[in-house]
Amino acid sequence: MIVESLRGRDLLTLQDLTSEEIMGLIKLSAELKRDRRLFSGRLSGRNIAMIFEKPSTRTRVSLDVAVSELGGKPIYLRFDELQLGRGETIADTARVLSRYVDLITARVRRHADLAELAEWADKPVVNALSDLDHPLQTLADLLTIWERFGKIRGIKIAWIGDGNNVCNSTLIGATKLGAHIAIACPRGYEPDRRYLEWAQENAKVSGSMIEVTEDPERAARGADVLMTDVFVSMGMEAEREKRLRDFLPRYQVTGRLMELAKPSAIFMHPLPAKRGEEVSAEVIDGDRSAVWDQAENRLHTAKAVLLSILG
Numbered sequence: 001m002i003v004e005s006l007r008g009r010d011l012l013t014l015q016d017l018t019s020e021e022i023m024g025l026i027k028l029s030a031e032l033k034r035d036r037r038l039f040s041g042r043l044s045g046r047n048i049a050m051i052f053e054k055p056s057t058r059t060r061v062s063l064d065v066a067v068s069e070l071g072g073k074p075i076y077l078r079f080d081e082l083q084l085g086r087g088e089t090i091a092d093t094a095r096v097l098s099r100y101v102d103l104i105t106a107r108v109r110r111h112a113d114l115a116e117l118a119e120w121a122d123k124p125v126v127n128a129l130s131d132l133d134h135p136l137q138t139l140a141d142l143l144t145i146w147e148r149f150g151k152i153r154g155i156k157i158a159w160i161g162d163g164n165n166v167c168n169s170t171l172i173g174a175t176k177l178g179a180h181i182a183i184a185c186p187r188g189y190e191p192d193r194r195y196l197e198w199a200q201e202n203a204k205v206s207g208s209m210i211e212v213t214e215d216p217e218r219a220a221r222g223a224d225v226l227m228t229d230v231f232v233s234m235g236m237e238a239e240r241e242k243r244l245r246d247f248l249p250r251y252q253v254t255g256r257l258m259e260l261a262k263p264s265a266i267f268m269h270p271l272p273a274k275r276g277e278e279v280s281a282e283v284i285d286g287d288r289s290a291v292w293d294q295a296e297n298r299l300h301t302a303k304a305v306l307l308s309i310l311g
């Protein structure tokens with residue numbers, strides 16, 4: 001059940017995992033969801049450092065509860081309360097923390113800092129969100145899709161809005177597992193070029209179809225899932241006015257856009273959400289919204305990742 005091949009490894013992006021490993025994590029998460037006490041005590045004596053350079057509700061609490069329910073000790077570390085905030089290097093921090101703890105999760109502004117942390121740490125490093133990627137979110141989203149549709153292969157995901165970190169990781173998760181993805185974003189807001197290249201490579205193996213368009217209606221047509229995220233991600237507040245001008249009203253997920261998707265289509269969002277910006281209140285609070293299941297699934301997928309990496 002535990003994905004043995006992940007033992008001792010970092011998780012910076014789902015691109016580093018095989019489709020079997022990703023599917024293994026999703027199935028393990030579903031088991032853990034069925035029985036909250038499964039593997040309780042398994043991480044007894046293990047300490048997990050959780051570094052946060054940006055705010056968090058879901059990631060912080062789901063990781064904390066996941067570690068606690070598995071019997072380990074979570075250590076929450078605010079970036080600005082560590083010596084990191086006063087200029088101690090990432091390399092030194094990584095080497096010191098590795099002498100104390102068994103695994104480090106980190107939410108950082110710059111993905112390169114995460115890579116540096118992983119390079120210097122002797123212990124596994126897990127990405128708790130960077131400017132480029134959010135693998136823990138995508139695992140929870142894939143579990144949600146699997147629960148709702150009984151499959152992931154062949155599902156059409158329409159991503160509407162900003163081609164941001166969550167979009168990048170969705171692109172990877174979808175194309176690793178054979179889901180189709182249509183991304184609608186204004187020009188200049190496309191997903192990261194390297195992620196698009198990875199996705200194309202994945203699609204050659206998995207059979208996924210990938211489309212990037214400026215037209216939200218085109219992307220939404222016939223979709224099983226309409227997914228979006230905030231137009232102004234953490235750290236981009238200075239661009240807020242320009243972004244709202246570029247995205248609104250065209251890229252808001254509304255009831256009218258949902259009507260273009262399949263009758264069985266669901267709405268997904270990693271949260272936190274801004275009603276009236278990327279999504280209307282009627283959609284996110286409506287009966288096709290899967291956002292609370294997604295949020296819950298962060299807990300079960302976090303447990304699956306920790307159990308697999310720590311063995």
Ligand code: CP
Nearest residue numbers: 056057058059270271
């Ligand atoms: N979805 C997500 O990562 O939420 P938080 O920023 O609250 O952790």
Ligand code: NVA
Nearest residue numbers: 164229233234270271
């Ligand atoms: N794209 C958002 C996701 C938050 C979970 C951000 O980076 O702020």
